[in-house]
Amino acid sequence: MIPIIMDCDPGHDDAIALLMAFASDAFDIKGVTITGGNQTLAKTLNNARKVLSFAGKTARIAAGSDKPILRELEVAPQVHGETGLDGPVLPESDLPVEPMHAIELMKEICDQSPEPVTLIATGPLTNVGTFLTIYPECKVNIKQIAIMGGSMIGGNWTSSAEFNILVDPEAADIVFSSGIPIIMAGLDVTHKALIYEEDVERIRAIGKKVSTMVAELLDFFMKFHKSMGYHGAPLHDACAVAYLLKPEIFIGHDYYVEIETKGEFTTGSTVVDQFNRYKKKANTKVLLDLDRQAFVDLLVDLVNHYA
Amino acid sequence: MLKTPILLDCDPGLDDAIAIFIALASPEFDVKGLVTVAGNQTLEKVTRNALQLVEVIGSDVPVVRGAALPLVREQVTAGYVHGESGLKTLVLPDPKRIAQNNAIHFIYDTAVELKGELVIVAVGPLTNIAHAILIHPDLKNHVKKIVIMGGGHHNGNITPAAEFNIFADPEAAKVVFESGIDLVMVGLDVTMADGLSKDEVLSLFTKHNEKTQIIEHILLDMVNSEGPGYKPWAYIHDAMALMVLLYDDLLSGRLCHVDIETKGDRTYGKTVVDYYDTHKLPKNAFVTFEVNRERFHQAIQERLRAYEQ
Numbered sequence: 001m002i003p004i005i006m007d008c009d010p011g012h013d014d015a016i017a018l019l020m021a022f023a024s025d026a027f028d029i030k031g032v033t034i035t036g037g038n039q040t041l042a043k044t045l046n047n048a049r050k051v052l053s054f055a056g057k058t059a060r061i062a063a064g065s066d067k068p069i070l071r072e073l074e075v076a077p078q079v080h081g082e083t084g085l086d087g088p089v090l091p092e093s094d095l096p097v098e099p100m101h102a103i104e105l106m107k108e109i110c111d112q113s114p115e116p117v118t119l120i121a122t123g124p125l126t127n128v129g130t131f132l133t134i135y136p137e138c139k140v141n142i143k144q145i146a147i148m149g150g151s152m153i154g155g156n157w158t159s160s161a162e163f164n165i166l167v168d169p170e171a172a173d174i175v176f177s178s179g180i181p182i183i184m185a186g187l188d189v190t191h192k193a194l195i196y197e198e199d200v201e202r203i204r205a206i207g208k209k210v211s212t213m214v215a216e217l218l219d220f221f222m223k224f225h226k227s228m229g230y231h232g233a234p235l236h237d238a239c240a241v242a243y244l245l246k247p248e249i250f251i252g253h254d255y256y257v258e259i260e261t262k263g264e265f266t267t268g269s270t271v272v273d274q275f276n277r278y279k280k281k282a283n284t285k286v287l288l289d290l291d292r293q294a295f296v297d298l299l300v301d302l303v304n305h306y307a
Numbered sequence: 308m309l310k311t312p313i314l315l316d317c318d319p320g321l322d323d324a325i326a327i328f329i330a331l332a333s334p335e336f337d338v339k340g341l342v343t344v345a346g347n348q349t350l351e352k353v354t355r356n357a358l359q360l361v362e363v364i365g366s367d368v369p370v371v372r373g374a375a376l377p378l379v380r381e382q383v384t385a386g387y388v389h390g391e392s393g394l395k396t397l398v399l400p401d402p403k404r405i406a407q408n409n410a411i412h413f414i415y416d417t418a419v420e421l422k423g424e425l426v427i428v429a430v431g432p433l434t435n436i437a438h439a440i441l442i443h444p445d446l447k448n449h450v451k452k453i454v455i456m457g458g459g460h461h462n463g464n465i466t467p468a469a470e471f472n473i474f475a476d477p478e479a480a481k482v483v484f485e486s487g488i489d490l491v492m493v494g495l496d497v498t499m500a501d502g503l504s505k506d507e508v509l510s511l512f513t514k515h516n517e518k519t520q521i522i523e524h525i526l527l528d529m530v531n532s533e534g535p536g537y538k539p540w541a542y543i544h545d546a547m548a549l550m551v552l553l554y555d556d557l558l559s560g561r562l563c564h565v566d567i568e569t570k571g572d573r574t575y576g577k578t579v580v581d582y583y584d585t586h587k588l589p590k591n592a593f594v595t596f597e598v599n600r601e602r603f604h605q606a607i608q609e610r611l612r613a614y615e616q
Contacts, residue, residue: 152461152462153461153582154460154580154581154582154583155585156583156585157585158585158586159564159566159579159580159581159582159583159585159586160574160577160579256467258467258573259573260468260571260572260573260574261572262570262571262572262573263568263570263571263572263573263574263577264566264568264569264570264571265566265567265568265571265577265579266468266568266571266573266574266577266579267571269468269574271467271468271573271574272462272467273467274461274462274467274536275462275464275467275536275537276536277463277464277465277466277467277536278467
């Protein structure tokens with residue numbers, strides 16, 4: 001089993017990514033750390049706890065920073081609603097929160113893991129960046145960081161920046177220059193990981209409580225994306241998880257990637273050296289395409305897991 | 308035939324040279340002048356190259372010396388692609404003519420005289436055009452459009468984010484993109500989507516003369532000049548921009564809002580194309596994204612083979 005830390009800001013697609021990760025027997029999830037992003041930290045923390053409790057899962061869960069390293073937090077209520085997880089009504093959770101900052105939990109897990117840990121980060125990279133800056137000695141026990149974030153094809157929050165990177169570009173800069181191998185599930189691939197109405201119905205038809213919740217999450221997520229002119233809902237965060245479970249259904253390319261933090265129009269963009277101008281060693285596997293049907297099948301399989 | 312009056316603002320440059328050959332052989336154009344700008348090489352070198360090329364072609368088109376230095380930034384040139392002379396290994400006779408001075412007046416006066424019909428084809432850094440706009444803000448009332456070879460949505464070439472012509476004078480590009488003049492952006496998205504292979508260059512001409520030999524020499528110099536990571540093709544960036552005026556079906560694209568990044572430390576000189584219209588800002592450029600490959604090869608062959616006669 002792959003030892004995993006999931007850092008996230010649920011968020012509809014984060015919630016589904018969490019459920020996929022917890023359903024897989026390939027992952028040993030050592031901890032869940034929470035960042036602000038899709039909504040404020042208090043809300044995303046609450047959402048993560050509710051989703052896990054509802055699914056009958058427990059995990060060590062810790063809250064991270066409530067704002068980016070240098071900037072004010074920007075949230076995405078237009079995508080995820082006021083709660084950050086509008087749609088299904090979930091009961092309150094009694095899942096305890098670790099009495100420590102997220103990066104302390106990350107350190108403890110990395111220090112204690114006999115084999116290098118894989119980080120999955122599906123929100124702004126504030127916690128991961130802070131962790132790597134304060135505890136650089138932990139890098140040796142991190143195998144890779146699979147992120148949802150960035151884009152080569154232009155942004156979704158500005159013309160050049162994707163939301164997760166834009167919210168905390170300095171943290172992203174720390175992560176991308178850390179020397180740890182990065183898997184970047186950015187808009188290049190996530191805009192192809194579209195969930196269509198018929199896929200939602202396939203999940204709803206499973207007819208169990210978690211599958212119904214997932215269908216309801218997708219209903220809400222779909223409504224926003226249809227209003228934006230998409231044909232389906234891009235299930236961004238699930239791509240980072242799906243890649244680790246089934247890399248063979250993705251196409252990616254290794255590139256040197258760095259983060260713009262100073263631009264007037266480009267702050268938060270992932271600058272991908274496609275032609276190897278800088279002659280630098282690739283630091284990132286940039287995912288570019290996926291087998292959509294296989295991705296949906298994987299999602300359905302994992303959701304089927306739940307009672 | 309009603310000819311399109313054009314000014315070619317250029318920094319020859321290998322691909323500029325091909326654009327000059329095509330411009331001067333195209334009956335659709337009335338070429339009012341070549342204006343030079345420092346870019347691929349220094350102003351003295353590119354101006355000399357422009358004069359030499361025009362004389363080899365046998366044209367009496369005016370050659371006007373433009374800006375020697377960018378608006379704000381330190382000068383960068385592209386000797387790594389175009390060689391020390393700017394025409395790589397090509398050696399041409401010394402020019403007999405000398406270039407005219409005062410490009411700003413030349414651009415403005417030509418535009419005013421043509422009563423809104425002038426099309427500027429700008430295939431170097433945008434310094435001259437920015438100068439003309441800064442000194443004559445009403446230039447926008449007199450120019451029909453500017454076709455720009457520069458920028459790129461998906462990638463750069465001199466840096467991962469920036470294309471050379473924009474990178475060489477981003478502040479000038481900002482002035483031009485904010486000028487309100489109709490712009491057509493022919494960037495790397497299209498100019499690097501297709502090129503001429505060595506075999507295609509060698510089979511371009513069925514009979515040779517001085518001019519076809521020069522063209523072939525330039526194209527062969529261009530094959531591989533972009534370096535590792537690129538296909539071994541002659542990418543004729545500047546000529547592709549020029550030919551958008553000759554063939555309606557050569558390039559396709561859409562109107563976009565485009566900003567020029569002048570503050571970024573990793574994206575300085577990037578054309579920030581709002582492809583998805585995220586910001587709902589006024590569209591200031593028609594950005595080209597797709598090449599009709601069949602048309603491209605056919606067009607290049609047809610235009611350059613005119614020199615076989």
